[in-house]
Amino acid sequence: MNSRIPNFYKLNPQQRVDEITRSLKITKEEWEKLHEKGLTLEEADKMIENVIGIMPVPLGVAANFKIDGKDVFIPMATEEPSVVAAASHAAKLAYDQGGFYTSSTGSVMRGQIQIIHVKKPYYTMAKIYENKDLILQVCNQQDETLVALGGGAIDVKVDVLSELNMLIIHVFVDTKDAMGANVVNTMLENVTPTIEAITEEEVGIRIISNLADRRIVRATATFHNYLSEINTQKFIQAYELAKFDPYRAATHNKGIMNGISAVALATGNDTRAIEAGAHAFAARSGHYKTLSHWEIDKNNNIVGTIELPLAVGIIGGATMSNPVAKLSIKMMRISHAEQLAKIMAATGLAQNFAALSALVTEGIQKGHMKLHARKFSKDG
Numbered sequence: 001m002n003s004r005i006p007n008f009y010k011l012n013p014q015q016r017v018d019e020i021t022r023s024l025k026i027t028k029e030e031w032e033k034l035h036e037k038g039l040t041l042e043e044a045d046k047m048i049e050n051v052i053g054i055m056p057v058p059l060g061v062a063a064n065f066k067i068d069g070k071d072v073f074i075p076m077a078t079e080e081p082s083v084v085a086a087a088s089h090a091a092k093l094a095y096d097q098g099g100f101y102t103s104s105t106g107s108v109m110r111g112q113i114q115i116i117h118v119k120k121p122y123y124t125m126a127k128i129y130e131n132k133d134l135i136l137q138v139c140n141q142q143d144e145t146l147v148a149l150g151g152g153a154i155d156v157k158v159d160v161l162s163e164l165n166m167l168i169i170h171v172f173v174d175t176k177d178a179m180g181a182n183v184v185n186t187m188l189e190n191v192t193p194t195i196e197a198i199t200e201e202e203v204g205i206r207i208i209s210n211l212a213d214r215r216i217v218r219a220t221a222t223f224h225n226y227l228s229e230i231n232t233q234k235f236i237q238a239y240e241l242a243k244f245d246p247y248r249a250a251t252h253n254k255g256i257m258n259g260i261s262a263v264a265l266a267t268g269n270d271t272r273a274i275e276a277g278a279h280a281f282a283a284r285s286g287h288y289k290t291l292s293h294w295e296i297d298k299n300n301n302i303v304g305t306i307e308l309p310l311a312v313g314i315i316g317g318a319t320m321s322n323p324v325a326k327l328s329i330k331m332m333r334i335s336h337a338e339q340l341a342k343i344m345a346a347t348g349l350a351q352n353f354a355a356l357s358a359l360v361t362e363g364i365q366k367g368h369m370k371l372h373a374r375k376f377s378k379d380g
């Protein structure tokens with residue numbers, strides 16, 4: 001399969017669907033479901049409460065992506081003009097250098113159990129570690145399917161917050177292809193009586209942490225540099241500024257999340273969890289920084305690296321109950337959540353390259369306005 005379809009952006013929506021259907025094994029019925037119904041009111045009513053309608057968001061496809069040697073069409077749901085075009089354009093500039101290369105640290109999530117009014121924090125900490133196996137066993141009884149798939153609760157760590165008379169128990173759970181919030185929260189709530197019995201102390205809150213720092217994804221790409229020497233310098237200086245200045249870093253990272261959140265939304269993932277994790281990770285040193293880094297190689301090409309936590313799933317929640325999300329996942333030909341996370345990281349990096357390139361050349365508004373203008377043109 002080849003993600004480079006010449007003039008893909010010039011086709012009309014039906015022609016694009018035809019092109020993608022030709023390349024991927026997606027049936028006509030599946031596409032019809034997407035176009036004619038998308039999400040039905042009945043399906044929506046099962047997803048959230050007090051449903052009165054559906055809020056449609058355009059679904060686009062980013063072309064030209066090669067990730068770890070495999071071409072992929074990337075579905076992106078977003079209301080913002082230019083985002084899909086920018087990702088496709090940047091991916092094209094990386095394609096001939098091999099595209100994007102990625103890695104990931106796995107799929108371990110962290111749940112937190114707070115113990116309050118602790119009288120003997122260090123003694124309590126020791127009791128928890130003494131009973132670690134029991135705690136993990138009770139957690140794993142909550143999801144035998146996950147355990148059978150090689151996942152489940154794998155470790156426990158205790159932080160003593162003596163000045164607050166509190167302890168925090170971190171429970172690490174390998175959630176495999178699920179985002180993990182449901183499984184982790186179920187484990188935490190059901191292990192609470194065991195924790196209270198072991199410690200003879202009171203449990204406060206118990207909830208997953210969205211700072212998914214054991215689910216880090218990295219991606220790199222070398223982008224063909226079409227910028228002039230002065231604009232290349234401006235590109236690197238724009239990055240340097242973002243590393244230093246949180247006001248600029250927030251916007252720099254927002255551009256990255258334009259890509260990542262669009263893929264998250266298209267696949268029914270929890271965009272807020274991903275955003276919270278990304279920004280907390282960006283601030284982990286105490287100084288809010290960029291999620292990406294930019295360097296120039298010996299051929300004067302621009303080399304980008306992105307690193308961020310991505311807690312995403314391809315099973316459970318809206319990824320399965322929303323037919324568009326199901327189709328989006330199928331379109332990418334992936335079978336594991338880790339692959340989705342890698343695709344998202346690559347999309348974020350491409351988006352960031354496109355934004356910085358635009359900022360040091362024509363500016364953002366011109367590009368946006370060109371696309372806005374399409375709304376009013378006949379063949380738009």
Ligand code: MEV
Nearest residue numbers: 251252254255355356364
């Ligand atoms: C707009 O949605 C995103 C940008 O502001 C990102 C950036 O400034 O790097 C263009």
